[in-house]
Amino acid sequence: MEKRKLGYSTFRIQRENPETFYPFVFNDIMGLSQQKGVLVDDVKLALSGHVKEGYLFNPESKLPEENEFYNKSPTVNDKVHVLVCIVPADTLSSMRDETVQKIRDIRLEASRLGIPQVAVLTKADLVCPEIKRDLKNVYRSKYMKEKMEQFSANVGIPMNCIFPVKNYHEEIDLSYDTDALILSTLRRLINHGDDFINRKAA
Incomplete structure (x- = not known):
């Protein structure tokens, strides 16, 4: 395992x-x-x-x-088109300096290669009662915004490339709000990938 x-x-x-x-x-x-x-x-x-x-x-x-x-001869399909950093939102406060530095080092290499970088903050509902009560508050929560700003400042990923989502961890049924947030994030990731490919093809 x-x-x-x-x-x-x-x-x-x-x-x-x-x-x-x-x-x-x-x-x-x-x-x-x-x-x-x-x-x-x-x-x-x-x-x-x-x-x-x-x-x-x-x-x-x-x-x-x-x-x-x-792979000595990578094709365009072998290469990364979007670097996605997945971070549990409830661990942001305790993230170690060496982890932050690793993310920065990788992000800088991605920038050198022209690869867009985004972050997905999972478990957003576990860090703020407002969000837990109503997932639609995820972008209205002051606390979440502060956490996103701090993470952005630490690793260099812009705020508009940081997406908080809620995980399915104990629910039995699907939730429209949870799915909408995940699918919206997925769409943004795909758009970033499309932009990268289009730039390379130009």
Whole structure:
């Protein structure tokens, strides 16, 4: 199970037809803040498309070029089009300085490559009673705005690229407000990816 967490995984969203998928994928990398998290150098390699799916990250050393999972000739489909930083909103206050620095280092590399960067703050309802009472308050909450501003200042991601969402964690039924917030965020991520591809093609 632990190895699976360390692996570089690709996720696709299926359309109504079981044989077809939407034309985008998500690549997942284990967190930076864990005691033995992924190395910043390996994230930078992934941004450029040099990491093949299934690679098990080594917390002690970066992926070497001679490794079978090193992609020496990445295509445009192998490269990252949007860097998404997922952070639980209830951990923002306790985020360690070294984690912040890692995010900044990765973000700067993404900027060098022209890759847009966004952040998704999960568990927004757990940090503010206003939001817990009514999810429509997520962008009206002063407390949440302060947390977003602090995170923006710390890591350099602009406020208009930080999206708070609510997780499904104990609910049995789907919620329109929860889905609307998640889908709105997903649409923004796709738009950023489209912009990146269009700029590269121009």
